[in-house]
Amino acid sequence: MRMESIVVGIAEGKVVKAPQVLVSYALGSCVGVCLYDAKNRIAGMAHVMLPDRSASTAGNNEYKFADEGIRRLLREMKWHGAQEQYITAKIAGGAKMFAFSKLEFEIGAKNVESVKKTLKELGIKLVGEDVGKNYGRTVLLYGDSGSVEVRSLKGIKLVL
Amino acid sequence: MDYDYDRLDEMSIDILKELGNIGTGNAVTAMSQLMQHPLEMGLPSFQIIKYEEMHGILDETEELQAGIIIETEGELRGIFLFLLKESFTDKILRTMLGAVPENLLDLNDMEKSALCEVGNIMCGSYISALSKLTNLMITVSVPDICIDMAGAILSVPIIKGMKSSDNALLIENTFSMDGDIFYNRILFFPEPDSLEKIFHIFGG
DSSP, X not given: OOOOEEXXXXXXXXXXXXXXXXXXXXXXXXXXXXXXXXTTTEEEEXXXXXXXXXXXXXXXXXXXXHHHHHHHHHHHHHHTTOOGGGEEEEEEEOOOOOSSOSTTTTHHHHHHHHHHHHHHHHTOEEEEEEEOSSSOEEEEEETTTOOEEEEOTTSOEEEO | OOOOGGGOOHHHHHHHHHHHHHHHHHHHHXXXXXXXXXXXXXXXXXXXXXXXXXXXXXXXXXXXXXXXXXXXXXXXXXXXXXXEXXXXXXXXXXXXXXXXXXXXXXXXXXXXXXXXXXXXXXXXHHHHHHHHHHOOOEEEOOOEEEEEEHHHHHHHHHHHHHTSOSEEEXXXXXXXXXXXXXXXXXXXXXXXXXXXXXXXXXXX
C-alpha cells in the first residue's frame, strides 16, 4: 500500500510521524531540507528558497529562509517529540536552472551553503545530499525509514 | 504606497484589454513570419496575481515545460517568462526545423535558439505594446531557456521577485495551428515600482 504524501509547498515546513511521507515538488534553486529522528521516527521537511533574511525585504515567514527555516523546523520536530541527538539531515536541490541568465545570482549554491552552515551550527549531521547541477528535483522523505528519494525528469532517481 | 491590484478599476481593465489587443496583434504577425506557417491566437486573459498564488496556476508542477526568460531594463524593469507546454514546444520545433528531437531535455543549440526566438517574439510583442501605451522606454536582455519541471522553472523569477514585489502580471493565451490548440502563459514580474508606474501613467 502506498502512503499518501503530504506536500510541503514553497516556503513551507512540515513535520510527520512514521509511516507518513513528505514531498516537495519541483525544487529548482530551492533546497529541500529533510530532518529525521531515527529513534522516535519523526520526519520534518522544509522547502527553503533564500539563504537568509538579508536577501529579502519581505517576510515574517521563517520557512522562506534556509537559516531560520531549519531552526524553526527543528523546534517543530522537538515539539512533536523528536530528540535532537537522534536527528540527522539529508538535503536536495540548489540547482541553477538557467545557464546564461544572471538572474539567479548563484542563489542555489548560496542556499546550499547557508543550509550546511546552519546544520553545522546546530550540530546536526549531514548524512546525504544531492545538490547543485542544472535540473529540477522532487524530493520525498519516508517517515518510516528516513530514506530520501530524489526524482528528476532526466530519469535520475536517487535514494539518499 | 501599496497599490490594491485586487480591485482594478474599469479603466485599468480597459488598459489591460488594449494591451492584449495590441500585443496579440504583434505576436500573430511576428510568429506567422517566423514559423512561416499560418496560426491564430485567441485574445489573452490578463490577471494580476500574488506570488503566493503563483504555483497554483500550474496544473502539474512536475510537468515538462519550456521556459524562456527575458529581463527588461530602462524605464520598466522586471522579468518576463514565457512558459510553453511540451506539445507546443514540439510543434514549434517540428514546424521551424522540420524535425522533432528525441528528447526535449537534450536539445542542441539550434533547437534552443529557435525556442528562444519564439520567446523573444512572444514577450517582445507585449513589451512593445506596453512601451507604446505607456511611452516608457524599455530595453530587453538576450533570452535564456530552461526545459525542465514547470515548477522549478517558475521558481526562478518568483525567488528573484520575492526580494521586492508581491504582484505579477499573468497573460494566458491560446494558439491554434493546424486544428490543434495550445495554451501558453506569459508572466511579467515587475520591479516594485514598475507595475505601479504602469497604472499611474494610465491615471489609475
